[in-house]
Amino acid sequence: MNQTKPGSRVDRRRFLTLAGLAGAGAAAGVRPAAAAPPTPDPDIVNLPPWTQALGAGVNNHPYGIPSPFEKDVVRREVTWLTASSESSVSFTPLYALDGIITPNGLCFVRHHGGEAEIDPARHRFMIHGMVDTPLVFTMEDIKRMPGRTNRVYFLECAANSGMEWRGAQLNGCQYTHGMIHNVVYTGVPLRAFLDAAGVKPKGKWVLAEGADASAMTRSIPLEKAMDDCLVAWAMNGEALRPEQGYPLRLVVPGWEGNMWIKWLRRIEVGDEPWGQREETSKYTDLLADGRSRRFTFFMDAKSVVTSPSPQAPLHARGPNVVSGIAWSGRGTITRVDVSLDGGKNWTTARIEGPALPRAMTRFYLDFDWNGEELLLQSRAMDDTGYVQPTKAELRAVRGVNSIYHNNGIQTWLVRSNGEAENVEVS
């Protein structure tokens, strides 16, 4: 590919240097303009290098990468959370995103045995157990199956916000709420494969298994498997990213992310759940009385203000936009209310863009900021009538040892200088 002429690399370096200087000039130049007599903006009166010199050719990045000025918009790990990076989580930078679709490269990552790198030509998908005919499919077979569909769903880890049960801990919605993403999945209903194999009448559960080094498994009720689960190979139009289960993953709409088995290789049909590690020792909810709920599959309605937030401060008084996301594993988001005063008074926000079932929904509240401190909250409702609870309401029922399914209302303290902090209020 002819993507670098000898001179073009030099030009590009010069481009970046000059652009960086121009950016610094802009930051220094705008603010004094408000107080002092107006001076011409150098970014307007001086012709910038990108207007004068040729930019890079069309194949500069054959796959495409974000602007270098967006280099801070990346997934981030909280290293103290886990013993090793192969069994850890890297969080979606929610504060920097908008709309409802998460870019594939920013979808949070949670592994239990590292990222499996699988040659799709060697990947097999097996259906067996209580079926008439156990079957094996290649990736080519799967992509020939009838009933291919495209669906937008959120995927949230049950432990999302799990570090906040005992109080405000992490500064930034990337860490408090970043174990969620929302993409368009392309795949075939799991039902098509189960029907092809022929589930025996005694079959009541399926076990889904991944091909990674944790051989991750979860038991799923057959009813759900036959309802809306997908066997998916693409997200947002491209092949699954390796960290999202390439070449094949299970999609379990509205249910906790741990069940969405990545690197999916096996579905077994049985008459009882399997009691696997991920549904007994993990992903069960320890309550205050020392007993535990199991099979807590649904992700309840939840929302968070993504901007302003600790990583996305306010920059100026006057018109501003509160932006956030809401979702419910039980159905469709019907309403989101926003409070600027810690839950004393609420205003119904504007849902903008598609509000799809079991998908992330974007809301906005346009408001004028006079520089007063804000205690910013959002409260989601879904079409089952579920209302996102306060953290106090949630703790009153569950105590603080649950780890999972923390969907309490989040509060950001926005100070008069525009900076924000994760707090909790009475």
Place this chain on the structure above:
Amino acid sequence: MSRSARSGALAGAFLLAFTGLAAAETVKLGRPALPEEIKAWDIDVRPDGLGLPEGKGSVAQGEELFQNNCAACHGEFGEGVGRWPVLAGGQGTLKSERPEKTIGSFWPDTSTVFDYVHRAMPFGAAQSLQPDEVYAIVAYLLYLNDVVPDDYVLSKENFPTVSLPNRPNFYDDDRETTEKAFWHATPCMKDCKPKVEITSHAAVLDVTPDAGKEGDKPAGAVE
């Protein structure tokens, strides 16, 4: 849904036992899985013992295997090293501020230990242990948790008789009854509380990665 898939579904409604065959013939994709192939992948073990391989292992054998394969992360007595999981102890802590959720204090089913050790351990060398070795390691873990005596030999035959102490304390999701106050509420919109006070600041803990202070072990974790 394609016409052929729909007719397959209709046939299924009338001829339940033959649905699979009919649909497989209709779709004509995939191929029958061979018994050897199913055996190679079907490693899961259920609480009722279904899926257990033939074999046995003693606490003493398990101790040696555990020290060689597991102790670097889990400690010689399952007490845990660093942030790696603690496997033994923790009894009586489930209602406390720092619950320790071990095999003995929390896990409901012995089968889960066998299944997980076989499927995913040792970390970095998954599925390298033979069935007798897994039986032995599970026996040692049960011994560490005071579930079996030190001369115990665990086998496929006596496996279903070994139950873990916390088993009765699990119950199915009941959110729709215990949390029914979260449904059908008419949320308050105006003057919902007399005053608002900040009760907790994230900045006090200061464990956010960007803040540059890592290493401390705060409350709560992803497991």
